[in-house]
Amino acid sequence: xxxxxxxxxxxxxxxxxxxxxxxxxxxxxxxxxxxxxxxxxxxxxxxxxxxxxxxxxxxxxxxxxxxxxxxxxxxxxxxxxxxxxxxxxxxxxxxxxxxxxxxxxxxxxxxxxxxxxxxxxxxxxxxxxxxxxxxxxxxxxxxxxxxxxxxxxxxxxxxxxxxxxxxxxxxxxxxxxxxxxxxxxxxxxxxxxxxxxxxxxxxxxxxxxxxxxxxxxxxxxxxxxxxxxxxxxxxxxxxxxxxxxxxxxxxxxxxxxxx
Numbered sequence: 001x002x003x004x005x006x007x008x009x010x011x012x013x014x015x016x017x018x019x020x021x022x023x024x025x026x027x028x029x030x031x032x033x034x035x036x037x038x039x040x041x042x043x044x045x046x047x048x049x050x051x052x053x054x055x056x057x058x059x060x061x062x063x064x065x066x067x068x069x070x071x072x073x074x075x076x077x078x079x080x081x082x083x084x085x086x087x088x089x090x091x092x093x094x095x096x097x098x099x100x101x102x103x104x105x106x107x108x109x110x111x112x113x114x115x116x117x118x119x120x121x122x123x124x125x126x127x128x129x130x131x132x133x134x135x136x137x138x139x140x141x142x143x144x145x146x147x148x149x150x151x152x153x154x155x156x157x158x159x160x161x162x163x164x165x166x167x168x169x170x171x172x173x174x175x176x177x178x179x180x181x182x183x184x185x186x187x188x189x190x191x192x193x194x195x196x197x198x199x200x201x202x203x204x205x206x207x208x209x210x211x212x213x214x215x216x217x218x219x220x221x222x223x224x225x226x227x228x229x230x231x232x233x234x235x236x237x238x239x240x241x242x243x244x245x246x247x248x249x250x251x252x253x254x255x256x257x258x259x
Contacts, residue, residue, distance in 0.1 A: 019132045021053060022127065022128075023130060027064075039075075040106050041107060042085075042103065051129075056077050056107060074110075075110055077105050080104065081103070083104045084102070085099070117143075118140055123141050148234055150198060150230055153233050153234065161245070163254070165183040165185050177217060181194070181223075185248065192251070197227050
């Protein structure tokens, strides 16, 4: 690559949108410390950007410690240049990617969000764009990308109705398969799996096929599976409560505990 690439500025189209925020995933405590304390963050040079981000919001993974599993701050992006990894991290000359190119983002002063953005659904994140207004409003990761917070709405409706439900319960059948149930309700004579169905995702033919297989497997394990459609959760969340109460009553009421 030509020598000038080492100082090539981050590609941008005009001034860009002042609202543009890039979500960056941080996988190690060392990288998190560099962003917070040293004021820079690196992105693989193979990443192609649609537009220049004005801000960077960091999502540290769980292994990064107390800050992991949520977005707590964002930073203004002051400059971005291309550097080889060996120049960014000279203390790691033998790293297998030492000669590869990265974007080095120089960061301004850290800004703390009024409340952390949680990842209750354990969504997998990669580099993605959102807006500053969404970042400041969001309580759950999906809201950053315009995904309706169905599970949060359902959780509040269940809590308001006094229905105790365990969120994101993982059900396994040895090493054959495992599923994560959105909400699990345990009753004296059975157990109920409540699933929040996003129309965009669960309406796809391939996903519908997977859902049918999943439901059959859960029923064999003694679960009653109830699907809560997106339109009901968004527009009439309380309308799902009445039938659910009747189902719970038919199973002789709730009990505490789990599988």
